């Protein structure tokens with residue numbers, strides 16, 4: 001059985017526990033002796049190489065650039081800004097538009113007053129240990145307004161995400 005590369009390496013480094021057995025094998029086996037000789041030559045060459053300094057600082061490439069960390073890519077910030085603006089515009093436009101289409105819709109002030117009244121009633125009920133569930137009125141108009149506004153926002157959101165994905169594929 002011939003010597004393994006590990007055995008030869010250990011023998012070359014003079015760290016082998018089977019030093020004598022390997023020496024005996026090398027003396028009698030031309031093939032392993034040739035491999036050992038090649039290994040010796042290789043390591044001799046490696047040792048003779050000068051320690052040249054790297055022309056570029058490799059570590060710098062992996063260090064985080066403090067300037068770039070808090071900044072999103074420019075196209076991403078643009079997309080997010082457009083989405084936010086679009087969503088705000090949609091929200092601002094949707095409510096009065098739907099109120100116009102539905103004349104019976106109460107104004108924002110009346111709606112807020114209603115909420116306030118409900119809140120006070122709720123607080124009274126809590127203080128009286130009564131649940132105000134039975135007093136809760138339904139708000140079909142506000143709910144439809146909310147849904148329309150959400151739909152418009154969603155459309156902007158989908159367009160924004162489409163823009164985002166298209167940029168990511170570049």
Ligand SMILES: [Zn+2]
Pocket residue numbers: 001002003025029030031032033
């Ligand atoms: Zn051998």
